[in-house]
Amino acid sequence: MKLGKTQFLKIAEQNYSGLFLEDEDGERAFLSKVFAPENPVIGEEMEVFVFQDDDRLKATTEKPIAEVGEFAVLTCVESMPSGAFMNWGIIKDLFIPYKQQKSKILEGKRYLVQLYVDEFTDLITGTTKFKRNPQYENTPFNYGDKVNLIMMNESELGWNVVINKEYIGLIYASDVYKKLYPLSEEIGYIKAIREDGKIDVSLQPEGYENNDEFQKIILDALEANHGLLYLSDNSSPEDIKQELQMSKKNFKKAIGGLYKWNKIEILDDKIKLYEEGE
The missing domain is CATH 2.40.50.140 (Nucleic acid-binding proteins)
Structure with a gap:
């Protein structure tokens, strides 16, 4: 029986209060009739969450917000x-x-x-006491993987984050391009898994293979600003971060692609949507 985990158990016995569910080793957990199916069949499997209450193993069909280890x-x-x-x-x-x-x-x-x-x-x-930036072995992540984040707290290095409800990682301050708040949820990308087992995360995908996302952000911003953005190769990283919430590096890659495909014009102090006939 996996305490604190969702699992499949077989219906072994029924009484007036509910059902006894059993695992392969014969260990049992009690499921109250409040959560039992209307017409239970002995031997059928049910997906339940197992917890302990009053020194007894109990089961519920409710879905916990988190399970053991999360x-x-x-x-x-x-x-x-x-x-x-x-x-x-x-x-x-x-x-x-x-x-x-x-x-x-x-x-x-x-x-x-x-x-x-x-x-x-x-x-x-x-x-609520847990290690900051712990070392891991055999993590299930690869470079560039898209992950769910919970923001923990800001530190001198950046932001400590929870990755996919199970792992603690770090977003370096240089990779933060928007205002973040403790306990908020964000989408992130695995940036590196270091030799010491620590995990670095970015708020934005990296590389040309992810350029479409940045190009869409820029095009949406242009559409919202009547086809003009007062940003260019000469703009400061701070101005680009404030306006588009991306790094200057990713901005330059994105506008380079948009220019190549005749989507925008790049001027000295601004970019603008390309219009046919110009």
Whole structure:
């Protein structure tokens, strides 16, 4: 039985309160009749999430916001001296002991939380204390992979981020081209997996193979500004960043391609949409 994970279990037994579900090893979890199918069939499989409650393994068909080993932004529903209870999408709230809180968790506030199974209590538990920029082995990423990000916090180097709910990475300050906020979600791209196992991420794809995305941003901006943008090869990186939220390097690549295909004209202090007959 995989505690804190969504899995398929077979219906083994039914009583007036619900169903007993069983894995291949014969271990059982109880599914309340609230979540049971209307006409359960012994031997059929169900996809459920398994958790622990009152020293019993229980199952639910609800989908948790995060599973064991993952990070998620959760809201506190109750704060007590001993710890805090967080809404994580299932009938039983997630408990974060006081000792696992980086700072006191307050009711109604949102926090980035990592889920794990406590080795002493064998309970699914949350923590807001986690390693910054940890080293990984055998990550499932390749250069250029598109990933989902949760913004953690800003540091001297840039922004620490959660990648695909499971890994911590870093966006260097030089790769940040727009305003970012803690706990916000962004799309990112794997920039490098270093020899020490740390992961670097970019907010923008790199290379000519991704030029279409930057060209579209520029064309959309031109359309929105009556065919003119007061940006050019001579513009500062700061001006390009503020206007288009991209680096000067990517801007120059993009307008080079647009010029080649007669989409734009490049003037000394601006670019403009190409018009037939000019």
